[in-house]
Amino acid sequence: MDEIYFFAPTKIYFRRNGIENYLPLVKNYGKKVLIVSGKNFIYKSGLFEKIKNIFEKEKIDFSIFSNVKPEPDVENVEEGTEFCEKENCDLIVAIGGGSALDVGKCIALRVKNQGNLRDYFGEANLKNQPLPIIAVPTTCGTGSEVTRYAVIIDEKEKTKKTVASEKIIPVLAILDPDVLDFLxxxxxxxxxxxxxxxxxxxxxxxxxxxxxxxxxxxxxxxxxxxxxxxxxxxxxxxxxxxxxxxxxxxxxxxxxxxxxxxxxxxxxxxxxxxxxxxxxxxxxxxxxxxxxxxxxxxxxxxxxxxxxxxxxxxxxxxxxxxxxxxxxxxxxxxxxxxxxxxxxxxxxxxxxxxxxxxxxxxxxxxxxxx
Ligand SMILES: [Fe+2]
The missing domain is CATH 1.20.1090.10 (Dehydroquinate synthase-like - alpha domain)
Structure with a gap:
């Protein structure tokens, strides 16, 4: 048989009501959360209200960067990185489809590693461990909650590029099928x-x-x-x-x-x-x-x-x-x-x-x- 390699470090919780039940776990990973999301779904679906209530009840400090574009580019990531640094967040909760999850991963990487996201395209050589990433997917496609990839548009080269590193695999993923009711x-x-x-x-x-x-x-x-x-x-x-x-x-x-x-x-x-x-x-x-x-x-x-x-x-x-x-x-x-x-x-x-x-x-x- 050919060689096998398997590395799956993400703690997975899959259940209805999963967000209520498992989101409080984020406090095990840092002091201040940066929620990373797009600007529509999280509000229209009532998800933001729900998450805000959980965080307030659990006394979890947080900020939100809800400016992820549907097709995020390098500039979008750099903007989120600046915001994360300004807000002093030390962990990422990325909520949304592949775009939000991938931008969340890239912000986590960039806050801890100098330069520009472009320096990390391909197999990324990361000096420092990125911030912990928690993924809450709201679509049924990306798989990004368990992967070592983040796909971002390089607007200069007019192509999509991938950042690949096992260091950006989320530590925790909450798969709550209730979110699909709004999709x-x-x-x-x-x-x-x-x-x-x-x-x-x-x-x-x-x-x-x-x-x-x-x-x-x-x-x-x-x-x-x-x-x-x-x-x-x-x-x-x-x-x-x-x-x-x-x-x-x-x-x-x-x-x-x-x-x-x-x-x-x-x-x-x-x-x-x-x-x-x-x-x-x-x-x-x-x-x-x-x-x-x-x-x-x-x-x-x-x-x-x-x-x-x-x-x-x-x-x-x-x-x-x-x-x-x-x-x-x-x-x-x-x-x-x-x-x-x-x-x-x-x-x-x-x-x-x-x-x-x-x-x-x-x-x-x-x-x-x-
Ligand atoms: Fe894909």
Whole structure:
């Protein structure tokens, strides 16, 4: 058997009412909390009120940085870092989707390590241990609550970049499925498809091993069986996809993602398309391409777990997500730029592929999706 590596230091609590029950634990990790979140969901959902009450009751001092952008960039992280320093916070409670969790991780890193976030892209060489990070995900896709990654837009280079370090893995994650009650169906589908992509890509990555596949397979089974029902509002199905997204997080924590994410980034950079929606749109075309190019055996294994690649589009359509570039308003003349952005987005991913895609390959996939 091939070598296995597994490192999962996050203490996980998964239950309804989990926030009331487990958020008080944050006092074990520091003196003053910085809540890191976006500016809408936390207030509209009533989550902020709930958290404020818990912190007041437990006499936990806190500040809030609720300025995380939907697609955060380096500047956004640096702004949060300054705020954290000004407020003298010594632990991070990141609440939200992948953006809030990843910005929380980067603030934790930057407060303790000099320079600029750009100095830490790639495998980050961190002199100092970041602040403790507590993750409270409110979407069912990111998996960031258990991973060593934070993905941030480098606005200078017009691409998404990853900070990778085991030192930014959250110490504690509270998975409270109640939060999904406030998530619009479209975002359940989109973030669920992000998790779906994580598991598919992890399974196909050359870095996968027995344990990462275990998580990828279980996550795919849960997602394939439950995602549509979750989008329709079924509470038990939502619980299952919430768990599936964490399982997918364990899978990519070992392997990283491959070209679905790398190509998907192009739509987020060019049109601001939601990350999960972008991945879902390209996924069927990329799997078709890979099946014809050196991945026949692996794709067949995946088809035995989920469905035939040709049926995948139908599954995605039923979630209310687009599966053609035209549907999101892309123009034929944009394809050249999407190819360039995809090549840039796939730089890291290419190391986990059996072969290097040529520019022509990117054209083929993107044209096909058009
Ligand atoms: Fe993702």
């Amino acid at each position: 619009p169906p479209k975002l359940i589908g989109a973030t669920g498809m992000d998790a779906f992509s994580h598991s598919v890509e992890s399974y196909l990555a050359t870095t996968s091993d027995y344990m990462s596949k275990l998580f990828a397979i279980e996550s795919l089974k849960l997602l394939y069986e439950n995602l549509k029902r979750a989008v329709e509002g079924d509470k038990q199905a939502k619980e299952k996809i919430f768990l599936a997204s964490t399982f997918a997080g364990y899978a990519i924590n070992r392997t990283g993602t491959i070209i679905v994410h790398g190509i998907g980034y192009s739509l987020t950079i060019k049109y601001g398309i939601h990350h999960g929606t972008a991945n879902a749109l390209f996924l069927p075309y990329i799997l078709e391409f890979m099946k014809e190019n050196k991945y026949e055996k692996e794709i067949e294994e995946l088809e035995n777990i989920i469905c035939r690649t040709s049926e995948l589009k139908n599954f995605i359509i039923k979630l209310g997500l687009p599966i053609k570039l035209r549907e999101i308003g892309a123009k034929q003349q944009d394809i050249e730029e999407l190819v360039e952005l995809s090549i840039k987005g796939c730089e890291r991913a290419m190391k986990r592929m059996k072969f290097n895609l040529t520019k022509q390959d990117f054209y083929r996939i993107i044209n096909h999706a058009y």
